[in-house]
Amino acid sequence: xxxxxxxxxxxxxxxxxxxxxxxxxxxxxxxxxxxxxxxxxxxxxxxxxxxxxxxxxxxxxxxxxxxxxxxxxxxxxxxxxxxxxxxxxxxxxxxxxxxxxxxxxxxxxxxxxxxxxxxxxxxxxxxxxxxxxxxxxxxxxxxxxxxxxxxxxxxxxxxxxxxxxxxxxxxxxxxxxxxxxxxxxxxxxxxxxxxxxxxx
Amino acid sequence: xxxxxxxxxxxxxxxxxxxxxxxxxxxxxxxxxxxxxxxxxxxxxxxxxxxxxxxxxxxxxxxxxxxxxxxxxxxxxxxxxxxxxxxxxxxxxxxxxxxxxxxxxxxxxxxxxxxxxxxxxxxxxxxxxxxxxxxxxxxxxxxxxxxxxxxxxxxxxxxxxxxxxxxxxxxxxxxxxxxxxxxxxxxxxxxxxxxxxxxxxxxxxxxxxxxxxxxxxxxxxxxxxxxxxxxxxxxxxxxxxxxxxxxxxxxxxxxxxxxxxxxxxxxxxxxxxxxxxxxxxxxxxxxxxxxxxxxxxxxxxxxxxxxxxxxxxxxxxxxxxxxxxxxxxxxxxxxxxxxxxxxxxxxxxxxxxxxxxxxxxxxxxxxxxxxxxxxxxxxxxxxxxxxxxxxxxxxxxxxxxxxxxxxxxxxxxxxxxxxxxxxxxxxxxxxxxxxxxxxxxxxxxxxxxxx
Numbered sequence: 001x002x003x004x005x006x007x008x009x010x011x012x013x014x015x016x017x018x019x020x021x022x023x024x025x026x027x028x029x030x031x032x033x034x035x036x037x038x039x040x041x042x043x044x045x046x047x048x049x050x051x052x053x054x055x056x057x058x059x060x061x062x063x064x065x066x067x068x069x070x071x072x073x074x075x076x077x078x079x080x081x082x083x084x085x086x087x088x089x090x091x092x093x094x095x096x097x098x099x100x101x102x103x104x105x106x107x108x109x110x111x112x113x114x115x116x117x118x119x120x121x122x123x124x125x126x127x128x129x130x131x132x133x134x135x136x137x138x139x140x141x142x143x144x145x146x147x148x149x150x151x152x153x154x155x156x157x158x159x160x161x162x163x164x165x166x167x168x169x170x171x172x173x174x175x176x177x178x179x180x181x182x183x184x185x186x187x188x189x190x191x192x193x194x195x196x197x198x199x200x
Numbered sequence: 201x202x203x204x205x206x207x208x209x210x211x212x213x214x215x216x217x218x219x220x221x222x223x224x225x226x227x228x229x230x231x232x233x234x235x236x237x238x239x240x241x242x243x244x245x246x247x248x249x250x251x252x253x254x255x256x257x258x259x260x261x262x263x264x265x266x267x268x269x270x271x272x273x274x275x276x277x278x279x280x281x282x283x284x285x286x287x288x289x290x291x292x293x294x295x296x297x298x299x300x301x302x303x304x305x306x307x308x309x310x311x312x313x314x315x316x317x318x319x320x321x322x323x324x325x326x327x328x329x330x331x332x333x334x335x336x337x338x339x340x341x342x343x344x345x346x347x348x349x350x351x352x353x354x355x356x357x358x359x360x361x362x363x364x365x366x367x368x369x370x371x372x373x374x375x376x377x378x379x380x381x382x383x384x385x386x387x388x389x390x391x392x393x394x395x396x397x398x399x400x401x402x403x404x405x406x407x408x409x410x411x412x413x414x415x416x417x418x419x420x421x422x423x424x425x426x427x428x429x430x431x432x433x434x435x436x437x438x439x440x441x442x443x444x445x446x447x448x449x450x451x452x453x454x455x456x457x458x459x460x461x462x463x464x465x466x467x468x469x470x471x472x473x474x475x476x477x478x479x480x481x482x483x484x485x486x487x488x489x490x491x492x493x494x495x496x497x498x499x500x501x502x503x504x505x506x507x508x509x510x511x512x513x514x515x516x517x518x519x520x521x522x523x524x525x526x527x528x529x530x531x532x533x534x535x536x537x538x539x540x541x542x543x544x545x546x547x548x549x550x551x552x553x554x555x556x557x558x559x560x561x562x563x564x565x566x567x568x569x570x571x572x573x574x575x576x577x578x579x580x581x582x583x584x585x586x587x588x589x590x591x592x593x594x595x596x597x598x599x600x601x602x603x604x605x606x607x608x609x610x611x612x613x614x615x616x617x618x619x620x621x622x623x624x625x626x627x628x629x630x631x632x633x634x635x636x637x638x639x640x641x642x643x644x645x646x647x648x649x650x651x
Binding site: 041042045046047051054061065066067069070071073076077079080 | 506606609619624
C-alpha cells in the first residue's frame with residue numbers, strides 16, 4: 001500500500017499558491033481539492049452545490065450560537081468541509097488541499113505537510129491585474145480584500161494565525177523564484193519529508 | 201449615583217459580551233452577576249439586604265414557592281428560581297421523551313397520516329410545531345422537526361428550507377401562547393404571578409388567530425416551491441416507518457403518559473394551586489424514576505450552561521432594579537408616551553419586538569418586567585395588558601431574523617448541517633413580513649380587547 005501523503009497549502013491571494021498546489025498534485029499523482037471539495041460533499045448529501053459555494057471560505061456573518069448550534073451558513077459549511085477532510089484523512093486517502101484551515105484541521109496526521117505560499121505585493125498585483133484585466137489599483141484593492149477574508153476566516157477557526165510561520169512546516173515567497181521553481185523546491189522538500197517519518 | 205452608574209455599566213458590558221460571543225454567555229452573566237453582588241451591592245451600596253433579596257434563596261423554602269392556596273402573589277425581584285427549576289425539569293422530561301423516540305415518531309406518524317403529501321405535511325408540521333412549542337421548549341421541537349423535514353425532503357424530493365422556516369416561525373408563535381412555551385413567558389408568568397390559563401386566554405388567543413394567518417401567509421409564500429415537488433412519484437417503500445422511530449417501547453409509553461400529565465397539571469395549576477416549580481419538579485422526578493438506568497444520561501443532557509446563564513442574568517437585572525435604574529427607565533417610557541396608555545402599550549410591543557429581533561429576548565424580557573410593573577403602578581393601568589404586550593413583542597420579534605430566537609438558530613443550523621444553508625437575506629425576506637403581520641395582529645387584538 002502506498003504511503004499516505006496529504007499536502008496542505010495555505011496561500012495569499014495572487015501568490016500563485018493555487019497553481020503551485022495543482023502542480024504538486026500532478027507531480028505526486030494526488031487528488032486536488034479546493035472549491036471542488038464542496039462538489040463531493042454536495043454529491044454525497046444529494047444537495048445543490050451552488051447553495052454551498054455561496055458560503056465557501058468566508059468569514060462568518062453576524063450570528064449566534066445556541067447549545068453548540070450556529071446559524072452562520074459560513075460556519076456550518078466550513079465545519080462540513082473540516083469533517084470531510086478528517087474523514088478522507090482517516091480513510092487513508094492522499095490528496096492536496098488548498099486552504100480551508102487544513103493545516104490545523106489535519107495537524108494530527110503525521111503524513112500531512114503544511115505549506116504557506118506568500119509573495120511580494122508588487123508581484124501579486126502584476127499577476128492579478130494581468131490575469132483579470134484590471135488596473136493595478138483595483139488589483140491591489142482586490143488582493144487586500146481577499147486576503148482579509150482569508151485571514152478572518154482562518155483565524156476564527158484556528159488558534160494559530162493565518163500566514164504565521166509557526167503554523168506551517170514551510171513558508172515560501174513565490175515572487176523570488178516564480179511558480180515553477182517554487183514548485184520544484186517544494187517538491188524536493190516533500191520528497192525529503194516522505195523519506196522520513198516525523199511524529200506529530 | 202455611583203452604584204447606579206456601575207449597575208448600568210455592568211449590564212451594558214454583559215449585553216455587549218453576550219452579543220459578541222467572545223466568551224460563553226453563562227460565564228458572562230455569572231461574572232457580571234458576581235460584580236453586581238460585590239461591587240454594586242457590597243462596595244457601593246454596602247447593602248446585605250440587596251444581596252439577600254437578589255439571591256432570593258429564602259424563597260425556595262417558602263410554602264408558596266411550591267403551593268399557592270389562594271390568589272397568586274407577585275414575586276419580588278432577584279433570581280427567579282421558579283423559572284430555573286421549571287426549565288431544568290422540562291429539559292429532563294424532554295430528554296426522556298427524545299430518548300424513547302417520541303418526537304421522531306410523532307413527526308413521521310403525522311407525515312404518514314397525510315400520506316406523505318408535501319403540501320399537507322407542510323401545513324400539519326406548522327400546526328404541530330406550534331402546538332408542541334406550547335408545552336415544550338422550541339429548541340427541542342425544532343431540533344426534531346427540522347431533522348425529520350430534511351429526511352422527508354430527501355425521500356419526497358422537495359426543498360426543505362421553506363418548510364423549516366415556517367416550522368421555526370410557528371414554534372415561536374406557539375411558544376407565545378402559553379406560560380411554559382417560551383422562556384420570556386416563563387419569566388413573565390412566574391415573576392408576575394400569572395397562570396397557564398391567564399396566558400392561554402390572552403396571548404393564546406392572539407397566537408391562535410395569528411397561526412391561521414401565518415399558515416395562509418406561508419402557504420402563499422412557498423406554494424410554488426412546494427407544488428413543484430408535490431407531483432413527483434416516490435416509491436412507497438422509501439417512506440420512513442413511524443414504528444422504526446420508537447427506540448424503547450416501554451419508555452415511549454411512559455414518556456407519553458408523563459408528558460400528558462405535565463400538560464394536565466400545567467393547564468390546571470391555577471385550580472390546583474400547584475406552582476410551575478412544583479409541577480416541573482414532580483415531572484422531572486417521575487421521568488428520572490421511570491428511567492432509572494438512564495439517569496446519568498438524562499442528567500448529562502441537562503443544559504446547565506443555560507441555567508447558569510439565567511442565574512447570572514437575574515442577578516445583573518436585580519442590580520438595575522435595586523439601584524432604581526429600571527424605575528428611571530419606566531419614567532422615560534412614561535414621558536415619551538405622555539401618559540397615553542395605548543401608546544405605551546404599542547411602544548412595549550414594538551420596541552420589544554425590534555430589540556428581540558437582534559438581541560437575546562430572555563435578558564430583554566427579564567429587564568422589562570420590573571419596568572412594566574413600575575409603569576403599571578405609576579399610570580394606574582392594568583399590569584396584565586403590559587405583560588401580554590411584552591410577551592407578544594419579545595416572542596414574535598425574535599422570529600424576524602435568524603438570530604432573534606434560539607429556535608431560529610437551531611433550525612437554520614440543522615438545515616445547514618444537511619447541506620441547506622440559509623443566509624440572512626433568505627431568512628428575513630420570508631419571515632420578517634410574517635413577524636410584522638403577527639405583531640400588527642397582536643397590537644390590534646390588544647387594543648380592541650383591553651382599551
